[in-house]
Amino acid sequence: MIRLLIVDDEPYTVDGLYEMLDDRAELDLDLYRAYSPEEAMDWLMRTRMDIVLSDIRMPGMSGLELQRRIAEHWPRCKIVFLTGIRDLQMAQQAMRTGSIDYILKTEGDEAILRGIRKAMDELSLESRSEQIILQAKEQMRLALPLLHREWLAALLDPAAGGSPQPARMQDLGIPLDAGEPLSPVLARVDRWDESLSGSDRTLLMYALQNIASELFATVVCFPVHLDANHLLLLLQPAAGRSEDGVAAAAPLKASFVQGTVESLQDTCGRLLGLTLSFVSTAYPICWKALPAAYADMRRKLLLGLGAGTGMLLTVEPHRQSGPASMPSVRTMVKKLERLLEERLEEPFSETLKQFLEAPASHADYMQAYYAAATLLLSAAEAELSSAQEPPFDAETLLDLPAHRSRERADRTLLLAAAALFAKLRELRDERTHQVLDKLHGYIREQLDGDLSLTRLAEVANLNPTYLSVLYKQCTGHNLSDHIARLRLEKAKELLAETPLKIHEIAERVGFGTAGYFIRFFKKRLNVTPQEFRSSH
Template sequence: MIKLLIVDDEPYTVDGLYDMLSEIEEFPLELYTATSAKDAIGRLTRTRMDIVISDIQMPGMDGLELQRWIASRWPRCKVIFLTGYGHIQYAQQAIRGGGVDYILKTEGDEAIVRSVRAAIEAIREEAENDRFLLRAKTQLQHALPVLRKEWFYELTDPKTGAHAPSPAKLEQLRSDLSAEEPALLVGGRVDRWREDDGFAEQALLMYAIQNISEEYLSQVRLLPILLEGGEFAWLIQPRPETDAAEADAMEPAVPDKDVWEDTLRYALATMESVQAACRDVLKLPVSLVCAGSPEPWSRMAAAYGRMKRTMILGLGSGEEMLISSCAEEESSGGSDRYRRSVAELERCLEANDEAEFRRVAEDVFRGLPNRFGLYAQAYFSVAVLLLEQQNKLEAHLDEPSTSASVQELQSLLDLSAHRSKEEALRALLSTAEKLFARRKSMQDERTHRVIGKLNHYIRDHLSEDLSLDTLADLVFMNASYLSNLYKQYTGKNISDTITEQRIEKAKELLLHTPYKIHEVAERMGFGTAAYFTRYFKRHVGVTPQEFRG
């Protein structure tokens, strides 16, 4: 979906462009509006835009200044200028600044459509560029990713306790992070590899994901770390605003609250771009989870634990998740003792890949030599992993385990209860099957609660701001991921739900109250009676006055 922002200080121009573009089925557009450059910047800090159509002459900050701000923050965004001023110097300044087109308002809708089409084609060409994979090949043999991975595992080991890294260590890791400042943790996971990808291809794709993240997060200080089992992590800090000379003369300082809030908004918006690039360029579904706030180095292990558990519990199908804040920390148990020995099975559990779990478990037991010690070791490794995952689920249930489930778990740890290796394997697979089913049930229940909360909020706030960003903030999710999740579980768009409820409420007010048309429009959150009339007629077929009779 291409995101397009319309910016003009004349509301009727904004409404006209919105209506015109929304009716063109050729373009997969998600439209946003702003009536000033300041409003546009507020929107752009929260949501990545692919295209901006902007007037040049506006009060306060003009369109050219807005373009320069966009270029510094979202360099891939295409800017189209639409103005009533035909002077050649405006066109020259717009093109020099990186604008993709300059259109006079008198040229009509067709010129705007042509320009939007050209911008979309340019975006698609960039998405198909394979530079990420080409750059990845030169990095595959480097030792730096291994050093970063081992350092990160040490940093997030709850047994040892984390300490701020020394400047020398950060230099060794080739990182510009500051040991004096907290860092924002974002975790990621490849949800599903492509069918024919072997180990070498998977390693190459992980480097490609790192290159994508480095390019899209170029406006902040970033340390990307490639982990095991298709996982990765980012540590993020704001870039200092002082120049190099001042930086040499000043002591490191902790960024203020506003800088961190801006950095957090930027990171959350960029997560969506990275996920889209992985999907479109690499053909990989990737989930991303943000810790939600910067953490001191001493609490990084706890933040990583929360992030991992949030990723495991998930929402919806558990694929291509975008979660902006982690759940509260729960006890992680003794998972670290077994992670490395059963890493592939654990990855299958976390990715909800039941078929692959069964295949790997069967391969493990089929390949065991005829030695009881190795058989017992393999059995208990899988059994303890299943027990650990079961405990994580139990910690989030509202009711205690049944006596039957407790008895099943107790028998799972009794190796002598199984008369053969095949019977033992069947017991493990039966427990795993029930674990997958319970997790799916929990995900569906959590998703149902989220959808219910949204629907309740919409019903009670029809006259207020019901933008996708507002609703996403309500449930701590990325706006686009929430939109997809809602459509997946209800079969309709959030905007359609809002439209239906506003129209039904408007009908009720028109038929059963003495409110005038403009009063109904105000109560339903419409800016003007004229806009309400157009909106009502488009969805009902008659004007509000005709409906009232």
């Protein structure tokens, strides 16, 4: 879905364009309105915009100044200017400084639609899929960045204290500043196509890295492959210069990181066919907080929402210092850990059976059994609240001598694993329903207020695009359809039971103008509001 902001100091123009574009369902636009450049900047500070349709001459701030500010925050945003005959010189100047198009106000709706479609085509072309794949193949030719992975693994070890050595970073060509905060982003490939070979998957991971580097080109982005499924991006602002010549860089805003991650997820889905989940921190953190923040991010991905795929999440890391509560490395159960993380119950069960059948001696079996039992207990402790008991009898699980045979011991482990998976599904469903209940309550109370996707995402504490996908995934219909249905039901109630005038009802159900409300009402019921009132 393309996010488009309409900006003009004339409310009639803004509302008219909004209604015209809202009727163009084939464009799949998420529309926003701003009645001044200042209001437009408020929206742009809250969320990423893909296209801005703006008047070029407005009081307080010209369209050219707005264009400059947009470029600072969202350099990939496309700007289409609406202009009058007397503003042609300004429009031509805008084209030289990055505007995608300018349209005379007298040209009509079709010209505006052409300009918007042109901007949408430009956004699509910028993905440059062929070039990305070629770059990925070139990187495949090079040696794998094992030193970077080892450097990061040591840094993420809680015992190491999370203090990088600048000299070592310089030796490894790591472009980050050890003295400045950073914003970590953890990416996970949720599902691989089983037909892909190992080299194909590695190629796609490098393509993911290249796309991430391109989208974060305006900041310092250092990507590290953690394993076959995970990529960690470490972000810092690009160093600038203050007026006195001293290096200075403003901290990265969470809205920029999250908005760019949203673009990254969408681009990789379209070009690479990958379903990705992302989790980022709600604010930049110091290096010493990285191990704890990383543990929180991994746990957030494990907990999940909805179907547990295609997620866009944020964490608020613990501000206190200290070691993160992370299990030690368990090499024998690496595959089981990955399957548990990905919530693949059947492969987990089959792998566990093979794992327990392999040991020949009793000593080896004991080691395998307790490694698997520890994994289940650690997972239960990490993913359940302190008030919740594990969904299996921990004492029985850990009492191997009490089981009279390996078969009975195996059965105990397999039943404990099944109970854990069932509990995790139950908790994920509960969390998802809590989010939806909160959202539905807010919508019912705010039918006359701001029900934009960005505002609802703030209420739900989720990324706007992910909220839209999650809602459709869980309910089977679009969030906008739910809002439209509630507005229609409320309007019918007010028309039948109150003497309120049509324009008053329009305001109460969230329509800016009576004309827009009347068209909305008639489109859905084939009668005007007045005709409906007369028949009831």
